[in-house]
Amino acid sequence: MKVPVEFENIIADVEKRHEPLPSHYFQTELMKARTALGKDLDADLNAGAFAELVAWTLTTEAWGFEPWHSYFGPFGSWISIDGKKAFAPAVDQVDEAIFQHWASRVSQFRHPGLQARYADLCWELARTVGNAKPDFRHAVAAVDAYLEGVSSGLVTEFHEQIASASRALDIARQIRDNERAEAAIVMLLQLHDKAVAGEGWWWKTYDRLIADKALTDDRRAYLAQSLEGLAADYADTASAEKFDPFQLENVSERLQAYYNRVGSRPDVVRLQETVGRAFEHTAGLGDNLRASSMLQSAENAYLDAGKQEDAKRARIARIKAIEVSREEMQSFETTQTITMEEMDAFVSTMVTDDPLHTFTRIANQFVPEVAQIEAQIKKGGEDGEGSIMNFIPIAIMAKDHQAAMLGGVEDDLDGRVIHHAQQNVQWTSPYLHRALQAAIEKHELNPYAVTGFAERSGLFEDSSFLLEGVGAWFAHDHMKAIHVLVPQVERALRTITGKLGEPVTRKHPAMLDREIAIGMGEIFGNKVVKDILGADLTLYFKLIYSDPRGLNLRNSIAHGTLERGMINAVISDLLIHSLLVLGLWDQLADHRKKKAGGG
Template sequence: MLERGRAVHSRALDLLAQSASMMLEASSINEPFKAYFQDFRAGRRSALPDDFAEEELIFFEDIVNEISEPLLKARLADLLWLLRKPKNPEHAKIAIDSYISQPIDDEAWLRGLNDCWERAARLCLQTRDFDRLEKIKARLFSAFCSECPRTKFMSLWLADLLDKLKIDNDFKEDIASSLGEKASDLKKNGDFHAARSYFELAAKKYRQCSDDNGWLESLVAIAQCFELEADSRSSGSNMVANSFYENAIQSYRKIPTKHREVYGVEERIRVIRDKIAVSGKASLEEMGFVSTPGIDISDMVEQSIEHVSGKQSAEEALMYFTGLFGGPEYEKHSESAKEILKKSFLSSLFGSSHMSSDGRVIAKTPAMNLRAGEDDPANQAALHRQVQQQFSIEIQIVVEGQIMPALRQLLMEHRFTKEIMVAACHYSPIVPQGRESMLGHALWLGFEYEFGLAIHLLCPQVEHIVRSQLKGIGAHTSNIDKEGIENENGLSSLMELPEALNLYGKDLVFEMKSVFTDSLGFNLRNEVAHGLLDDDSSLSIQSVYAWWMVLRLVMRSIMIGSPNRQ
């Protein structure tokens, strides 16, 4: 067109090419489009959404309804939904309809069709377009139920997408049983790799359905597949077989201790250890050298949405978002717990053990000493247990009734980029210098609903913030062992320092302990440090609240000020 002297047409085609060049990152809410290439050394990259000027977006808006090619139409409508202010839900609807206008096909699925369907579903969730979401659910589940002889993984991919989007509650039992049946057939046919993939997702779905038998049998089957594949590989390569035997043991160890006797797990582990010893020795000869409770919270939900909606900027909305809840009041919980203990006389006569999900005892509290006063250690322990229960109930209501509804509303109205969160950390007086980017990235992950990743980054950073602030007021935050070596104290020890109470006050100290270090509370710092959070627990109410709590502390510190950074 340019050679023909039609500069306007050339410019239009160039804009469309730029819009089409970006890669779709379907899992991201705020940054769904990535540059096709980036050359950091030369400072060059291909197009990104923020490159488009207002008049270019107006051009897209003028032509979007005239476009017949579904992928291009979806791309322009999606860009308009992402960038235009105020947001127009019609743009999202056009994008959704265009994304799902293509039939579900196994050959096209991994060439980008999967991202189209995922992005469409996420737009439905973001805009609360539940009618379209129901259609997406129905079509994905129908495709899951259909036979696809050309691709043995198609059912797995579809089930995985439904699970990732968390839109399969209506038929998760059917999905679990179907996955289990396909996995068993693959196992019988000797396709152990594919069988394991199906069993792994089946185990997850059975767990979501509270089907312990299906879950445990799937875990056992995964370990059996590793062992059977190791047996089949040993004739070709003992080195390869050895690695599969090790994986078999690790898989058996995922079965909770309390269930291992039923499935003969310990005996299987002993047998596999013998096989590892044999294959390990044989591997030496193969080696060669290489060069390399249900309550109605609807009013609370509506009030929370109203509280954060209609703000002029993302920064202003953040301030309102972090003002939803001021944190727990320890004295209020303590008084409530005392009343409950007085009314629950029988339960006070017995101690209690607190167990993790795999059957380990992680804490014990004694029975109340009815002959002693409130200061008795046993009575204090019982009171503390009840206070933690009260706190847990409050946080569940806060997360489900305030934080999550408000967060969904924020994402309907604004974009929250990493740059915004890093800037917030830069201006926050509680964030130590040199930690702004890391902490800002962790906080941004919450706006992507990646709370599991966020909490793994936040826990050590919270500990560093506390340590830095305590050092700033002269507290001793380390200990010296018998060898004269100085070691930094962990967050649990830091929060026990009297200076912590003076610095933060009773309510915040209680909140910090309950969220991060108390074994009767959420105990997230220690759960993260010891690698005990799985995918489900890292996306729990506790993780959502911990993320929001740190965001609240950062944003509030900007408003009220704090001592200079340490």
């Protein structure tokens, strides 16, 4: 292969000037040169250009990524049209010839940036792409070049200095070169001192050094003492410039790990108390909604320290902050316009001449599809619709506590699905209400008809409760309907669990000679139950009854936390719909699972 003269000139210019090498300099300049050369290069020049582009466009610290799982790896990947995984650069084309080209470069340059790159490529990827045994000389050359780059001032960016010294230590440990490892440790300690003094990235140097198994106890103690200084600064409530509870927590976690390792429990407790006081102080600096979050962190820190009274104080303050914050919140309303023609067209697809067929259609229509919701969420992120909200955690607040926290889409897809499904409940509630009313009008239904349909699956031992609850719904007594029917739905789900051969009772947590009925949390934590219900029905029941990220009706009623605003037709309509779903739950579950599987 032959490297294009344009590429050689770029590399030779860096070697001649012997100046600091900016980040991604070669990647940028070589890519521009390759574009300018066009597509009509002969095979040798094309191969040489590709060898250099691969050398300088590979990313580093790529141990967890395909295809090599090594220090070097591609900067991007995707699934091609034919279903195969592709990479940028095209690493499947990196072969022994390219490896040999890199090897020829190792001793060709004096600039440590050039020498470190080529030598490290040869050391790290010898077996992977070179089909060769790693050469000890390449490792030595890489370590020396990395260290020289920092000590000579040719690596100027602080994060790159840390990366160079860290990589030098990694390689020196691999070849058991204690002298070079010591030089790398000394350099990292010097960089750590600068970082602690304010240049930043102290966690990079600390984490790398503390993870080194050969580090002496004295040096570990030195690192811990340096972080103690940071902790004192971040905990200084008298200094608005230094005080930072989040950084304090970050430092504290590392120090606690160290003190646990050396068996110094008092220091662990001291740090946990310090973090608690910092967050408690921060709670008094902002609005009540922010204070509730800060006080939660304070409470957790106090609990970790075993300081129950402090934790109790923080919790009480947090409850008060949440209660006040509800008054500070703003409401946002969205108007949904449904024309009479649209509603009539929808109802015509639901209500047929057969009441059983009508109930079945209504039951199926308003059970959410997990796959569909997941696709909507992911598509919204790809299209940029609500993309910011996809990554921002969402706190779900109850009257006096934080009921749940939603993570970002990538970290908490399950929570986002439930949240999205709950929002859909609001949009679809007018359609469900009208469908139920149209069914009643069409077939002159009464409470006995709805109760009879629910009983088809044999889940209710005593239908008198159902009849009372359904009758209350017919009479628009939503208070009675909700409080009577929610426990019956739970009872039906427990019956399903029992029919599957799963236990429906458990030992009392305090009185071991007694047993109590399992609740919905245990029902939906049972893999057998979830597998039989399928993803759609599991989501449906969790959304309405047991998940704090959803409506959570069962727990709200059981714990007396149901708010008056939840007593309405929307909620009681959902309960009637649940009875229709339970009337054909097994058939509906099979239908949905087949549909999800493409059947």
